[in-house]
Amino acid sequence: MSALTDLLSPEAIVLDAAADDWQEAIGVAGALLVRTGVTTDVYTREMVDSVLEKGPYIVIAPGFAFAHARPSPAVLRTGMSWVRLAEPVAFGSPGNDPVDLVVALAASDAKAHTTAMAELAKVIGDASRRAALAAATSAAEVLGVLDGGAAPAAPETARTSSSGAARGTTKNKILTVCGNGVGTSLFLKNTLEKVLGEWRWSPFIEVEATDTISAKGKAKEADLILTSGEIAKALGDLGVPMTVIENFTSTAEIDAALRANYDI
Structure with a gap:
């Protein structure tokens, strides 16, 4: 099991x-x-x-x-x-x-x-x-x-980078945010970490899943916030870049979000 x-x-x-x-x-x-x-x-x-x-x-x-x-x-x-x-x-x-x-x-x-x-x-x-x-x-x-009984399909292809670290970052941290911090933010965190692994950036970028209340206090520690449209509205302007993700399981969408926010 x-x-x-x-x-x-x-x-x-x-x-x-x-x-x-x-x-x-x-x-x-x-x-x-x-x-x-x-x-x-x-x-x-x-x-x-x-x-x-x-x-x-x-x-x-x-x-x-x-x-x-x-x-x-x-x-x-x-x-x-x-x-x-x-x-x-x-x-x-x-x-x-x-x-x-x-x-x-x-x-x-x-x-x-x-x-x-x-x-x-x-x-x-x-x-x-x-x-x-x-x-x-x-x-x-x-x-x-x-439990893994169905044969998995080939993973969604995300464009990769050979860069050793995120260029232009100062904090090397990304927050994934949901309303309660125990569910949807973990989905987003998992997909983001998959993309960072493909880029070979995992050793350099910390990903933290959190809720709206904690995110407001932690925002200044992060380079970027990824969240849903509804939660983005609730958070407002926290003084750091925030990108709305529609499909929390899409490596392609998150890949594009990272490229838009980092100097790729």
């Missing part, structure tokens, strides 16, 4: 669920967390409220929403649920709507699930595994794909 499938039980997977809108879709995912003893029903409300407050920042890739809220007393243990919708619904994300896959995370702290999030980011960014998940007919098949 992988770190990802350790957090996702078969009972927390529903395929071709019915939902009339995004709130109902999150409600289905939240009910699975309750049913499997991961959260109380209060957490479902917290996930919905997070989107109502911050916008559809949880829609981080085409067709994919990663529902979550901050760690709270409503989280009984770290766990996940998986909902594939019979019909996609709109969350209000112009670049990534409509959504047909909702994965919910409940984290008891901000660190225990980081390995699982890195694994999930790789799955969501892999076209062949996404196709296998869309075709799965049972929870067992979903878990098999998540």
Whole structure:
């Protein structure tokens, strides 16, 4: 088993669920967390409220929403649920709507699930595994794909640089920011680190995933902030360059963002 499938039980997977809108879709995912003893029903409300407050920042890739809220007393243990919708619904994300896959995370702290999030980011960014998940007919098949059962496609090609360090930087740090710091920012961090690895810049650039509150205090430590459109609006002008990323699993989009902000 992988770190990802350790957090996702078969009972927390529903395929071709019915939902009339995004709130109902999150409600289905939240009910699975309750049913499997991961959260109380209060957490479902917290996930919905997070989107109502911050916008559809949880829609981080085409067709994919990663529902979550901050760690709270409503989280009984770290766990996940998986909902594939019979019909996609709109969350209000112009670049990534409509959504047909909702994965919910409940984290008891901000660190225990980081390995699982890195694994999930790789799955969501892999076209062949996404196709296998869309075709799965049972929870067992979903878990098999998540555990590496589907042959991975060739990774998305990003242009690389042989430069030993980022030119023109002074702080050598990039922040990836989401509303709660425990979910979507980790997806973005994973993809960014993949690009930095391909560029051979990993030894020179630190990447930190954080939330909106912490980002405001840490911004001056960074050369660049990567985030969603909704979170960028909430952050405002922090005095450092900020780039909006539509697809948090796209190495090509992040590659372009780095080239636009660094002296490449």
